[in-house]
Amino acid sequence: MKHSGVEQEPEAALLLFGEHIGVARQFAHDLIEYGETLGLIGPRELERLWTRHLVNSALVGTLVKAGTLADIGSGAGFPGLVVAIMRRDVSCTLIEPMERRATWLREEADRLELENVDVLRSRAQDVPSDRRFDTVTARAVSALKKLVPMTRRLVAPGGQMVFLKGQRLDQEIDDAKSVLVKSGLTNVESLVVGADYHTEETRIFRATLES
DSSP, X not given: OOOSXXXXXXXXXXXXXXXXXXXXHHHHHHXXXXXXXXXXXXXXXXXXXXXXXXXXXXXXXXXOOSEEEEEETOTTTTXXXXXXXXXXXXXXXXEOOOHHHHHHHHHHHHHTTOTTEEEEOSOGGGSOTTOOEEEEEEESSOOHHHHHHHHGGGEEEEEEEEEEEXXXXXXXXXXXHXXXXXXXXXXXXXXEEOGGGTSOOEEEEEEEEOO
């Protein structure tokens, strides 16, 4: 199936994915082929598939520690599946409540031959209480004052939260001040990344859970 209006791969992709660019290209191809049909991405998203989704998610991958990661509400695989592609030193658990999307994630991880991916069909709040991760990621799930309490119990002591956010990140941090303190988070940061890779600015929330 041919699609018009698909964004060309930007320079930033090779800079971020490096030796794994071939797998990233295959993921992009599969999203173009199946994404709209499966309701993973809208037709207009193909115009910014790389910039808005793949590169945007890969910027999160540059901030993730080696070890274990839980991605909340993975959907089509952003940012969790992208992190798994570029960071083979990270064991990624993709947490997705919708059966159709969870199935897609499992099948796509198999197609891409990713051995560092596990898919858990669940809501964040229903994940077994003994599961703890070095990093917890999320994109477009909810505002920080709800997202932080929802995900805190999944973060190992000394672990971090790394959330993709929008233009209102600083306001979200301000609105969530009491929640951040109550949750025991330190080193709270509002990061603007992307310039080093010649791509559009991306806002990321990062914080560490006290040991």
